[in-house]
Amino acid sequence: MAQHVDDLTGIEPIDELRDGKPLDAANQRRVAPIQELRRAEDNVSDGDTAASPPGFVSRNAKQILVAADAMAIAVGFALALAFAPRSNFSSYVTISVLAPLIGPMIMASRRLYKSRFITRHTDETRFVLHAISLGAVFIVFTGFIFNTEISRGWFFAALGFTTVALLLEREVARVLFKRARRSGRQARPVLIVGYNGEADRLSNTLADEPEHGYQVVGFIDSRPAADGRSVFERTMDAVTDTGATGVIIATTAVDMSSANRLVRSLSDAQIHVELSSSLVDIAPERLFVRPVGRFPTLYVEPAPRHGWRATAKRAFDLLVAIGLLIVTLPATIISAIAVKATSDGPLFFAQTRVGKGGEKFPVYKFRTMVVNAEELQAELTAKNEADGPLFKMTNDPRITKVGAILRKFSIDELPQLWNVLKGDMSIVGPRPALPAEMAEWEPEYHERLAVRPGITGMWQVSGRSDTSFEDYIRLDLYYVHNWSLVTDMSIMVKTVPAVLLARGAR
DSSP, X not given: OXXXXXXXXXXXXXTTOBTTBOOOHHHHHHHHHHHHHHHHHHTSOTTSOOOOOSOOOOHHHHHHHHHHHHHHHHHHHXXXXXXXXXXXXXXXXXXXXXXXXXXXXXXXXXXXXOGGGSOSHHHHHHHHHHHHHHHHHHHHHHHHHTXXXXXXXXXXXXXXXXXXXXXXXXXXXXXXXXXXXXXXXXXXXXXXXXXXXXXXXXXXXXXXXXXXXXXXXXXXXXXXXXXXXXXXXXXXXXXXXXXXXXXXXXXXXXXXXXXXXXXXXXXXXXXXXXXXXXXXXXXXXXXXXXXETTEEEEEEOOOOOSTHHXXXXXXXXXXXXXXXXXXXHHHHHHHHHHHHHHSSSOSEEEEEEEOGGGXXXXXXXXXXXXXXXXXXXXXXXXXXXXXXXXXXXXXXXXXXXXXXXXXXXXXXXXXXXXXXXXXXXXXXXXXXXXXXXXXXXXXXXXXXXXXXXXXXXXXXXXXSSSOOXXXXXXXXXXXXXXXXXXXXXXXXXXXXXXXXXXXXXX
């Protein structure tokens, strides 16, 4: 592949620093796949033929997606024919035939076939709804051309069926694309230009989250090269040698002149160029590009935690809590009977937790452990499997048999709905921390106390087994600073399969 790997990558020295500190064991592990790539390249002689890039965004995939969209539209309009008036049925058939042909064109106008515009699930849904709105205009216009009075029943049936069909089809497509990318297919080979902590963090993120569709094939060291070649020259040579179709520039590692020259030249060469912003855990919807002279700058919208939004969140909490208390009443009664019948001790377990503003309050749960569980924890400290101040043990001997079932499906947390009604907690929010945990927090961690803790949250639905304390704090802080009602509803949707499939953080 690359003939002069030392000129193309900064992989050996990148182990030395990560934001000015040595890489920890976890980050050494995440850099390992790129180091292995380098060793594989070192075994390729100058006479060997370069292999094809390990992954790329296939044009066939876009063609398949266009065909799938057309099929979904056809299904929606076919179902709507059941509501078409028989007096002028042929005109509705004609519109139904034209819709799958015109529909993908409308969707293309909404940029639904460019992955960079639909990375976020909410953006894709919004663009699909926009396309359907334009489709409604198409229907009315077609009816006018054919001198047909559009039936209201058929019109709303066509829009409704098509909306459901397209959203379901796009959801399936998103799942399939993510699955393909996780297995190394449909990934764009990219180079990262830069040598600093930002470039390192970026490469680790792309390695840990392959569903984004990037495969890092090398680094370009932004420091002066021994042979005198500039970062611009080395990047352009590396693109040719590695077959990379994209370049990501770590902006804090590259000087302004080199970054501008790279963007212009790479864009002219039809290479995808992306610039990192150096911002971490700031939701993209809070960022707005605005010009300041000839400089495009990013304006960061303040965190929306006050005013009508706070009132809306509280109303949402009350409605959901009351609804869940009613729906889960049979499970609550059965659980209460099972706890009392199988072990000695109180029905509920109350534990002091830290809430909004640092105020302490009792969190209620069904008792799932033996009565003296907290005293026994000191004897089990050596078997703690979690990092930081958290305690976790796979086969905790303190958990009762009924308690294990209640914890597996999060039934033990149903009494926390009363905490929500009291105003101590929210349905969605950061995990309520123990006072002992808070004593070990860094100053930054206290920012998570700006909102009410939640029964579920980003950390809870991220996975029970492999979430570190650092990730738990990072996810909670991300939620605090980027909250929205849409975020809450998205987490609620993810909580359902997490509970039913017995996964999610505890």
